[in-house]
Amino acid sequence: MxxxxxxxxxxxxxxxxxxxxxxxxxxxxxxxxxxxxxxxxxxxxxxxxxxxxxxxxxxxxxxxxxxxxxxxxxxxxxxxxxxxxxxxxxxxxxxxxxxxxxxxxxxxxxxxxxxxxxxxxxxxxxxxxxxxxxxxxxxxxxxxxxxxxxxxxxxxxxxxxxxxxxxxxxxxxxxxxxxxxxxxxxxxxxxxxxxxxxxxxxxxxxxxxxxxxxxxxxxxxxxxxxxxxxxxxxxxxxxxxxxxxxxxxxxxxxxxxxxxxxxxxxxxxxxxxxxxxxxxxxxxxxxxxxxxxxxxxxxxxxxxxxxxxxxxxxxxxxxxxxxxxxxxxxxxxxxxxxxxxxxxxxxxxxxxLKRFIKLFGLRINLDEIERTLEKEFQMAVACAGNDDKLVIMVEEESVVELVKAAVAELYKLHRTAYKVKVQEIPRLPNGKIDYVTIKETSI
Structure with a gap:
């Protein structure tokens, strides 16, 4: 059998x-x-x-x-x-x-x-x-x-x-x-x-x-x-x-x-x-x-x-x-x-456990930022980073300044600690976000 x-x-x-x-x-x-x-x-x-x-x-x-x-x-x-x-x-x-x-x-x-x-x-x-x-x-x-x-x-x-x-x-x-x-x-x-x-x-x-x-x-x-x-x-x-x-x-x-x-x-x-x-x-x-x-x-x-x-x-x-x-x-x-x-x-x-970075001594949960911004702006968001820089990727130019303002307000991050990048979010064949590509190309 x-x-x-x-x-x-x-x-x-x-x-x-x-x-x-x-x-x-x-x-x-x-x-x-x-x-x-x-x-x-x-x-x-x-x-x-x-x-x-x-x-x-x-x-x-x-x-x-x-x-x-x-x-x-x-x-x-x-x-x-x-x-x-x-x-x-x-x-x-x-x-x-x-x-x-x-x-x-x-x-x-x-x-x-x-x-x-x-x-x-x-x-x-x-x-x-x-x-x-x-x-x-x-x-x-x-x-x-x-x-x-x-x-x-x-x-x-x-x-x-x-x-x-x-x-x-x-x-x-x-x-x-x-x-x-x-x-x-x-x-x-x-x-x-x-x-x-x-x-x-x-x-x-x-x-x-x-x-x-x-x-x-x-x-x-x-x-x-x-x-x-x-x-x-x-x-x-x-x-x-x-x-x-x-x-x-x-x-x-x-x-x-x-x-x-x-x-x-x-x-x-x-x-x-x-x-x-x-x-x-x-x-x-x-x-x-x-x-x-x-x-x-x-x-x-x-x-x-x-x-x-x-x-x-x-x-x-x-x-x-x-x-x-x-x-x-x-x-x-x-x-x-x-x-x-x-x-x-x-x-x-x-x-x-591994989706955390530290910026200026602050422990940042990348998944939490994604969820918060997705809910706030009703759009796809991808976050990656290291202990020097947070990268937030969005697909619409029109929201860049709004996202920057939200991050500054919600997380009290200095503007030099993060950047908002506009491009189509890269994805793996199974539809998941390709964080490796984002880190390699954006940080």
Missing amino acids: GFFAMDSECVAVITKDRSYSYCEIPRIEFTSSTKELIIILCENKIGVLGAYISALNSGHAVMLLAKDMNLELLTEILTSYEPKWIVGLEAFKGYVVKDSKLVRVQSVNQEIHADLAVLLSTSGTTGSQKFVRLSYQNLRANAESIIEYLSIDKQERAMMNLPLSYSYGMSIVNSHLLAGASVLLTDESVIAQSFWSLVKEQRATSLAGVPFTYQMLQRIGFFKMDLPDLKTLTEAGGRLNTNLVEAFGNYASENDKRFFVMYGQTEAAPRISYIPHNRVLKKSGSIGIAIPDGELSIDQENDELIYSGPNVMMGYAECVADLAKGDELNGVLHTGDTAVVDAEGYYTITGR
């Missing part, structure tokens, strides 16, 4: 071209007498999804990488990790093409832990060989928790428009296929007319997005669309502006839909907490409560949010030798986020 049951005649995947039942999804054979590493270059296409399903059902370990990732970094990873099979690449030195995949010519002696299932790039990093090691149990436990709190059943038809190499996208596939539901596979953006044609024609029941997705939805007039079959909206992958949470919460309440705000990290496979849909408007600034079978707490010394649960990763891998390591965290994850909890047990993120 593999990870996914693939013998059903029910519809599993729908593309713009056709539907595939569970037993029709194209398979790839990964046969070996020893446990091996598979690398898949991901795009939202049926062949890639079939490779992912085949990889998990084979019992091997699979590393998921973005199809459009930096070529130099890809070469480094392939050279360092020497996978047995590569899916999604036409050629690479030391490999031959066989049955729609590359196969390593030379035998390599690698030790891979029996529990290791998936390797994902650490959230927000695009130039790193550091990966999160997730076990089969991590994936299954998180998928089952998601199935429970989202009430996913065989009638669900989820839009799968997020990258499979991104933990949020992977979790959509895992939770829906384990529940016997269907996914609508597309790489189209929510701003494309063809995306909404697929939503309407195939009667999609749920839509997932990161904060940037919801900003786009508001701009394209989502609230005026006629979408009677779409019943569930989920948001994760970063903090959504409270005003947008309330806007989508009100929309859901008024249109017989459910809107879930969720929090997670790749290190937790990835879901950690959620706000029940009927509490979103009351708890719009929070990350909610722990998922089923999970537990949240706060470190009394530094206010760090701690998560415990069966979905916590085994640990990190920074080289091929690390693939042999077992579970190093024992189900406890230090999130790196600071938080507070209210009387009802709802948690609110207050910042990142």
